[in-house]
Every structure is written in C-alpha cells, then in structure tokens.
Amino acid sequence: MIKAGGIKAMDLGIPLTKYKLNYRSILLLFAIPFLFAINLFLIGKGDLFTGYRNMLFYYNYQDLNLLFPFIVFILLFPISIILLHILSEKNTSTLDTIKNPSAFVFLIVVAIISVSQIFFLNIPETNPDFKRYFIYAQIFKEHGLLYYFTEWGNAFPTHVDLPTSSLPFGILFTIFGPNRLVIQIFSIIIVIITAYVIFLLGSKIKSQKCGIISSVIFVSFPFLLTQIPLFLMDIISTFYITLFAFFSYIYLERGSISFLLISGMIFFLAIFSKGLAPLFLVGILLGFLIITILKNANNQPYLRLTMLNAMCIAPSLLYFIYLSPTFSGLVQSMVRQNYSFPLNWTIIFVGILIFSLIFIIMPLLVAFPFKNFFNFVFKVTNFPFKILAILLLYFIIFGLMSINLWKSYFYLRSLPIALGILPALLALISISCIIWKKELAAIPLILWFLIPVIFMPNTMYKYLQPAYPAIALMCGLCISWIKDEMIQKSIIAGIITSGLIIALCIFYPMCMTHSQINLKNGVEYIEDSLQSNQNQGFRLIYIPTTERFIERIDLFIKHIPIWLDYYSTSQMRYNLSVIQSPLEYQDIINDCVNENAMYIMIISDCSEVNESVLLPSILENYSVMKVYNHGYHAAYWWNTQQVIILKNNQVIVT
Numbered sequence: 001m002i003k004a005g006g007i008k009a010m011d012l013g014i015p016l017t018k019y020k021l022n023y024r025s026i027l028l029l030f031a032i033p034f035l036f037a038i039n040l041f042l043i044g045k046g047d048l049f050t051g052y053r054n055m056l057f058y059y060n061y062q063d064l065n066l067l068f069p070f071i072v073f074i075l076l077f078p079i080s081i082i083l084l085h086i087l088s089e090k091n092t093s094t095l096d097t098i099k100n101p102s103a104f105v106f107l108i109v110v111a112i113i114s115v116s117q118i119f120f121l122n123i124p125e126t127n128p129d130f131k132r133y134f135i136y137a138q139i140f141k142e143h144g145l146l147y148y149f150t151e152w153g154n155a156f157p158t159h160v161d162l163p164t165s166s167l168p169f170g171i172l173f174t175i176f177g178p179n180r181l182v183i184q185i186f187s188i189i190i191v192i193i194t195a196y197v198i199f200l201l202g203s204k205i206k207s208q209k210c211g212i213i214s215s216v217i218f219v220s221f222p223f224l225l226t227q228i229p230l231f232l233m234d235i236i237s238t239f240y241i242t243l244f245a246f247f248s249y250i251y252l253e254r255g256s257i258s259f260l261l262i263s264g265m266i267f268f269l270a271i272f273s274k275g276l277a278p279l280f281l282v283g284i285l286l287g288f289l290i291i292t293i294l295k296n297a298n299n300q301p302y303l304r305l306t307m308l309n310a311m312c313i314a315p316s317l318l319y320f321i322y323l324s325p326t327f328s329g330l331v332q333s334m335v336r337q338n339y340s341f342p343l344n345w346t347i348i349f350v351g352i353l354i355f356s357l358i359f360i361i362m363p364l365l366v367a368f369p370f371k372n373f374f375n376f377v378f379k380v381t382n383f384p385f386k387i388l389a390i391l392l393l394y395f396i397i398f399g400l401m402s403i404n405l406w407k408s409y410f411y412l413r414s415l416p417i418a419l420g421i422l423p424a425l426l427a428l429i430s431i432s433c434i435i436w437k438k439e440l441a442a443i444p445l446i447l448w449f450l451i452p453v454i455f456m457p458n459t460m461y462k463y464l465q466p467a468y469p470a471i472a473l474m475c476g477l478c479i480s481w482i483k484d485e486m487i488q489k490s491i492i493a494g495i496i497t498s499g500l501i502i503a504l505c506i507f508y509p510m511c512m513t514h515s516q517i518n519l520k521n522g523v524e525y526i527e528d529s530l531q532s533n534q535n536q537g538f539r540l541i542y543i544p545t546t547e548r549f550i551e552r553i554d555l556f557i558k559h560i561p562i563w564l565d566y567y568s569t570s571q572m573r574y575n576l577s578v579i580q581s582p583l584e585y586q587d588i589i590n591d592c593v594n595e596n597a598m599y600i601m602i603i604s605d606c607s608e609v610n611e612s613v614l615l616p617s618i619l620e621n622y623s624v625m626k627v628y629n630h631g632y633h634a635a636y637w638w639n640t641q642q643v644i645i646l647k648n649n650q651v652i653v654t
Contacts, residue, residue: 140170
C-alpha cells in the first residue's frame with residue numbers, strides 16, 4: 001500500500017514492519033550494489049596501479065573472476081540486512097539501547113573473523129619479511145628480554161625493523177615454540193581486542209551506537225582479513241596505536257596519573273613497533289592539541305597535554321639515544337631512500353631533540369596563535385561560513401597532499417581496494433561532517449588518518465594499516481548521524497557483506513595462487529611423509545636460477561631453514577645443499593644417491609618444471625612424488641618458488 005512518505009514494508013514475519021521503505025531506502029538498496037560493482041572494477045585494475053611494493057597483486061593476473069563475487073553480493077546483501085536487523089532487535093529496538101553492547105560487539109566481531117579465518121589460516125606467507133620477525137622472536141627466546149632490547153641492532157642485525165612489534169612473538173616462542181598456528185591464533189585475538197578498543201573509543205567519542213558500528217566495520221576491511229594469519233608486524237603496531245589513543249583520551253579527560261603512566265608506556269611500545277608509527281602517533285597528539293585549543297578552557301588542559309607529550313617522548317628519546325647507532329642508521333636509510341638531503345648522526349640527534357622539546361611545549365606555544373583559525377573552521381554557525389570552512393579545510397588537505405602527490409594519491413586510490421568503496425567514501429565524507437556537527441572529540445581521528453596519507457615516505461597497502469581504526473571510527477560517526485535506521489543497517493550490511501566477499505572471493509584466491517604456496521605445500525607433504533619414520537631426515541637442495549639469487553645466496557641459505565621451521569609443526573631434520581653451477585649439481589646428486597636418502601626436496605627459482613634438471617643418474621634410484629609449481633609470483637619476489645619432491649625407490653618404509 002502506497003502512502004505519503006513512502007511505501008510500507010511487506011510483512012516478512014520478522015520485526016521489520018515498523019520501517020518504511022521510502023525513496024531514500026529504495027535508492028540506497030540499488031546504489032550499494034552499484035558501488036560494489038565499481039569496487040570490483042577498481043580491484044580488477046589494481047595490478048596496473050599497485051606496482052611491485054604490494055604483495056597481493058600480480059602482473060597479468062588472469063584468474064580474477066569479477067562476475068561471481070557480484071552475484072554472491074546480490075544474493076547475500078538483503079539477507080545480511082535481515083540478519084543484522086534480527087540481531088539488533090532481539091533485546092531492544094535500537095543500537096543505542098542494547099542491553100549488553102560488549103557481548104553484542106564480541107558476537108558479531110568473532111562471527112566475521114571466524115568466517116574469514118577458516119579459509120585464510122591456510123594461506124602462505126605472501127610477504128618475505130616474516131623471516132626477519134621469525135629470527136627476532138627466536139633471539140628473544142634464546143637470550144631473554146634484557147639482551148633483546150639492549151643488543152637490538154648491535155649484537156644481531158635488524159634491517160629497518162624495531163623491537164616492540166616482535167616482542168609478543170618472542171614471548172609466544174618462549175612458551176609454545178615456533179608454531180605458526182599459535183602465531184595465527186594470537187593475531188586473531190589481537191584483532192578482536194583492537195576491535196573492542198575501537199568500540200570503547202567510539203562510545204567515548206560519540207555514542208554506543210558509533211562504537212558498535214565502528215568495531216564491526218573495522219573487522220570487515222578485506223585487506224585486514226588477509227593480513228591476520230600472516231607473520232607481520234602491522235597488526236601489532238595497529239593494536240599499540242589504538243590502545244594509546246584510547247588511554248590518552250581517558251587521561252586528558254580525567255587527569256589521572258595512572259592513565260598518564262599507562263599512556264606513556266603504550267606510546268613507547270607503539271613508536272618502536274614500526275618505522276612509520278610516529279606519523280600516526282603525531283597525528284593523534286596534534287588532534288588532542290586542536291581539541292584543547294577549541295575548548296577555550298583554562299590552563300589545566302594545556303598542562304595535561306604537555307605532561308602527556310613529555311611522558312610519551314622522554315622514555316622513547318632516552319632509548320633512541322641509548323641505541324643511537326642502530327636507530328640513526330634506520331633514520332638515515334629511510335631518508336636516503338625517499339628524500340635527497342644528506343644526514344649524519346649529529347643532525348639526526350639535534351633534529352630529534354629539538355623536535356621533542358618543541359612537541360612537549362607545543363600546547364603552550366601554538367595554542368593562542370592558532371586559536372582564531374581553528375575557531376573559524378570548527379565553530380562557525382552561519383550556514384555560508386560553514387560551507388566556506390569545510391571547503392577551506394579540504395583545500396588545505398589536498399594542498400598538503402601535493403607535497404607528496406603520487407604517494408598520497410596511491411593511498412587514496414587504494415582505499416576502495418583495501419577497505420571497500422563504502423568505507424572509503426564515508427571516511428572522506430566524515431571530515432566535512434565532523435566540522436558540520438562540531439564533533440571536537442573526533443578531530444584526532446582525521447589527523448590519525450590524514451597525516452600518514454600526506455607524509456608517508458613509501459607506498460604499500462599494509463603501511464596504512466595502523467590508520468584503519470581511525471577510518472572505521474570516522475565511518476561509524478558518519479553512519480551514526482543518519483536518523484533513518486533502515487538506511488543505517490543497509491549501509492552496515494553492505495560494508496560487512498562486501499568486505500567478506502572481496503576477502504574470500506577475490507583476495508583469498510590471490511593469496512592461494514602466490515608461488516609461496518608451493519613451498520608451504522611441499523613442506524607439509526614432506527612432514528606427512530616422514531611421520532612413519534621419525535628418525536629419517538631428508539635432503540634439501542636449493543637451485544638458484546638467476547644472478548640475483550646467486551648473488552644473495554648466503555641470505556637464502558639462512559632463510560630456507562626458517563621456511564621449513566615455520567610451515568612445519570615439528571622439528572624437521574635435513575641436510576641443505578645449494579647448487580650454483582652444473583658441476584656442483586652432479587656432485588650433490590651423487591652424494592644423494594650414495595647416502596641413500598629417503599626423500600629429496602628440490603627448491604628452484606624457475607617458473608615451470610624443467611625435466612632436464614632431473615638427471616637420469618638420480619631418476620634411476622628416485623621417483624618424482626610431487627611437483628609444486630602453481631600460481632603467480634608478486635613482482636617483489638621476482639621468481640616463482642618451484643618445489644619437486646623425490647622418493648627413493650629402494651628404501652622400504654616399515
């Protein structure tokens with residue numbers, strides 16, 4: 001029946017009848033699938049844009065079926081709206097009045113993560129950096145906490161990595177040993193806790209509804225779901241930074257010394273988790289400064305912020321000075337890679353010291369000079385001036401992006417691919433909404449997101465991951481401002497559904513066709529084969545086929561055992577040989593035949609099986625049991641990891 005104001009919802013046998021499907025709701029129900037189709041198109045063109053720094057996409061990737069995920073979305077989108085409605089209506093009528101919000105958040109977050117990780121736990125490592133983190137965790141296990149922190153980058157090389165991100169994994173290795181499943185379960189728990197902290201942040205910044213929506217959106221980001229099972233540091237860094245934001249909010253509100261100390265401790269963990277972490281942390285602290293300025297308060301808020309800055313920076317600065325050669329080398333390396341001006345330790349030390357002192361007293365230095373500007377942007381009430389203030393802010397943002405234009409454009413362009421098109425649009429729209437609604441508490445979220453986008457020195461999808469909580473909270477704010485609950489739930493359902501479909505129907509096949517799957521499958525096959533005889537080891541032969549790999553042979557010799565230890569669940573015994581010339585190949589083959597090894601595992605950096613590699617002299621005694629040469633290789637890896645497994649014909653296994 002058609003009435004003024006819209007069309008009555010059909011009675012579906014569920015409490016949906018109180019909603020009116022007005023023209024806005026109907027338009028949205030068609031717009032979201034349309035936006036999802038655009039999202040798929042952008043993903044389909046992702047390999048043309050992302051380049052060699054992004055592990056998920058490959059050159060000339062041919063197996064990307066975009067029709068299937070679109071059909072799945074059309075089928076699941078309305079179902080997800082109904083399910084979300086039933087969940088939220090079980091005990092109450094609105095998200096704002098849910099009787100047990102923590103349980104509600106936990107239920108949905110765990111459900112989303114469980115659905116995705118059932119599949120993703122089986123993917124291979126698509127980023128080679130995990131080998132370094134494995135080494136750091138082993139060093140912690142063998143030498144303890146004190147050695148780990150005091151000798152970081154001195155007694156053992158640490159590349160461009162920082163210590164606190166690998167710290168939890170070192171503790172895990174000490175308790176459980178190097179077990180991949182334990183690492184993956186731990187990462188899942190960390191993401192769930194991060195989602196809960198986002199819920200608390202959203203509840204503090206705006207409302208319970210905002211917190212619930214934000215936490216659910218966060219665990220629906222498809223790229224995040226692909227990163228959970230990987231042995232990388234970005235999830236840990238994201239957790240530290242989110243936790244710092246939460247406790248800092250509480251401290252600035254209450255002025256409690258205990259929360260000040262907690263914030264300082266977490267800041268230390270956060271800033272030494274990733275080389276790019278300062279960009280996110282500075283954004284949060286600058287946001288707090290702007291809030292303090294806009295409140296027009298007495299000196300107490302400025303004093304609290306000064307104490308927070310001092311408590312954060314002082315311990316971190318002392319540790320930086322203690323390990324000055326290591327960290328100054330890291331800074332120099334990052335600057336040389338991305339900028340042209342020269343650096344030395346003296347310049348770095350003086351620069352960081354001056355910056356630290358200025359940042360500590362910044363609340364008192366810049367509060368009053370910038371007061372009028374921020375008042376104009378955030379506090380104007382006249383409609384034309386509101387529009388002018390919003391336009392001015394966007395002009396400043398995009399003007400700053402021109403400093404680092406290509407890299408800023410990369411991160412804006414990557415948002416729909418990594419997070420989904422709806423969260424990307426909502427995050428950008430929320431900037432103007434925060435100004436319009438005068439949501440002062442949300443200002444740190446904008447800078448938490450934008451400063452890394454503007455100043456990020458390099459391009460890689462995972463580098464922006466610590467900003468995902470801020471983006472989720474900005475989306476939550478935007479959705480919570482919508483008065484029509486049917487529209488709210490449609491958008492939330494669209495984000496959840498599209499995120500899971502992109503993750504499972506697009507990103508998961510990409511991960512499973514990464515050439516590293518060959519090594520993972522080969523290790524698991526060998527491990528299963530050796531179960532019948534625990535005392536029997538095997539021969540491992542590595543054949544580098546390009547000059548690049550031959551030049552870095554020592555590095556690969558060191559890392560191949562890590563591959564085996566990481567993918568296996570038991571300690572595998574083997575003899576490793578590396579072939580760098582045809583003469584060496586024949587000698588090693590003869591050794592294998594003479595020692596009567598039960599299994600031989602050959603790892604080769606070539607893209608297809610070359611039967612000439614398997615010389616007759618070895619095939620007389622061995623049969624080819626398995627050949628793994630599936631999938632593509634990301635450009636960063638350069639070569640496909642091919643694996644051939646041979647079994648001795650004459651050895652009888654009892």
